[in-house]
Amino acid sequence: MKVLVVTNDFPPRQGGIETFVRSLCDELPDVVVYTSREPGDTAYDATLPFPVIRDRTAMLLPTARTTQRAVGLMREYAADRVLFGAAAPLGLMGPALRQAGARRIVAMTHGHETWWAGLPGARQALRRIGDAADTLTTVSSWCEEQIVPALSPAAARRVRRLRPGVDTHRFAPGCGGEQVRKGLGLEGVPVVVCVSRLVRRKGQDTLIRAWPRVRRSVPGATLLLVGGGPDREYLEELASAAGIAEAVVFTGAVPWADIPPYIDAADVFAMPCRTRRFGLEPEALGIVTLEASATGKPVIVGDSGGAADTVKHGETGYLVDPHNPVAVGVRIVELLTNAQHRDALGAAGRRWVAEKWGWERSGAVLRELLDS
Template sequence: MTVLVVTNDFPPRQGGIETFVRSLCDELPDVVVYTSREAGDVAYDATLPFPVIRDRTSMLLPTARSTRRAVQLMREYDADRILFGAAAPLGLMGPALRRAGARRIVAMTHGHETWWAGVPGARQALRRIGDAADTVTTVSSWCAEQIAPALSPGAVQRMRRLTPGVDSGRFHPGCGGQQIRQGLGLEGVPVVVCVSRLIRRKGQDTLIRAWPRVLQAVPDARLLLVGGGPDRGYLEELAVRYGVADAVEFTGPVPWAEIPPYVDAADVFAMPCRTRRFGLEPEALGIVTLEASAAGKAVVVGDSGGAADTVRHGTTGYLVDPYNPAAVGARVVGLLTNRQDREALGAAGRQWVEAEWGWSRSGEVLRELLDV
């Protein structure tokens, strides 16, 4: 019962979907991955306990050539279960792989399929993907609501929720934050951490705009932005413009394996993510928020798409208006100035993640869907 995973979202490329797909591979008993080329992939693939076949291109698309290659891999590895790491567009291979002998096909959806559901042409393609799959999975209740209208009634009935898990053994209080603080010269000061790619949707600019208000109440507070991305220069200029450059620290890209200590370095975790481009670019879930909760951190999260599923408002942290820097700053200040409150929220968050967001639960759902 070998599972062929067909995906563009796979390490060493960094991102939440990449982490999701990679971690699910560990939950399957026999797996082979067909994915795109990426810088550093040879060294990375050599560390894995299962085979990874890289396409010659940096973007795997459902072309006739790549579909033939997927069929060849099915036969070579005797794979009769298919997992599409992201339904659109690779799920369009589904009918051909079914004809080649696929017994079960699961197509995972994340955030970008929500705009497919609303765009003519793409909407029809998503419907074909749903009809070709045994199950279309969604990462959040919000994503399910957005995608369902584009699917046929039968595909909607077969939809299931499949969420990322959190390794609470890696993300836990005391998992290395003190060393990070020492290395960055942040000992003894209040620290707010945001871990994410530096792109507009994640809301790092909102944190910078809020920081003058934070400094008025907590003069020694520091903002630690963890990750790389195209907005680095813009955010650095914004910090200068708002007069907070000395209070904002950029780490640059950090490998996924080294992320837990950076989360643990926080007094508060904040990611005021927002929906952009007229609703076509939402936050599908935001697993890093749950990782922060697992590390015992109070969280401040933007109310965008499925992000609300990652926080129990008032119990593990707070949802905020991501377009309102003043409101974001007020929540951050409230937590930085009330240690008892933030520690209670962090403790509740860890308890919630341990109870409901473990990888074993995600793996159990996926194995059921694939019938392995």
């Protein structure tokens, strides 16, 4: 099979969906990617073992021009399968690509399709996308529950789970955390790490609000916030107002390839993500939580959307109320003050991810869907 991947979510742009789509490309036998422009894309694309065609725009939309370009790429590269990295809205090109010769079309859904499923107009568009595809995939049980009611009965029967995977060789205990701690002056200090864009949905502000309580129980405990984003100034002001500015370290943006050592620097990984905008902005899953488990860290994750699928509560970490800094702080203190329990949860998490969340398993599912 030759697969044309049509997506806006592709590196060097960073994010969970970008990681998901890029890693799946490695699991396909023959692939060509059609995606949008991104700063630094020329240098990045030169490192890849497959062709990447960048559109002139910073965002692909299902316009007549974009559809015609996708059809042309199918013919140029003799592609007979199509994978939409995110179903909405690019999946609306499905009928045209089918007419151009696509034998199988798979459209992946993530968090944003859940709000498409709930809004008039967008719901009808999602239904059309489902009817045009051979399969719609979902990343979590919660996402499936939200999306399926918007689909036609026939499309609903074709929905399949396609979960992301984790590279347990890159994300492994001892993958560079000591060097990160040394570089940041955190040697011998209890450290809680959150790796994510600095946006309200990820809950870094909840961690900062919890931190005075954490410091009273665990003197010297430091919160390491890894990532860039629009909320940095707000979070810095919040930490300063709480009198804990010296206890919160901001790294700024870190390339995804360099992330494993930052997770390995943690005693505990915490991301109390939450659903915002009246349910329209949930956490679809949270690959970084699984990467933290693979690194042998106990995880604390907010109960939002499909995030519950990334933790076995009480076994690999804890699911918490992301709106309750006190409850979050209690769990953090529990893990920072009980090394035996902390290590047991981390070891259980690594075993679970290695067994259930490998990219080989995800790739096998996708190849089956494209080759049926």
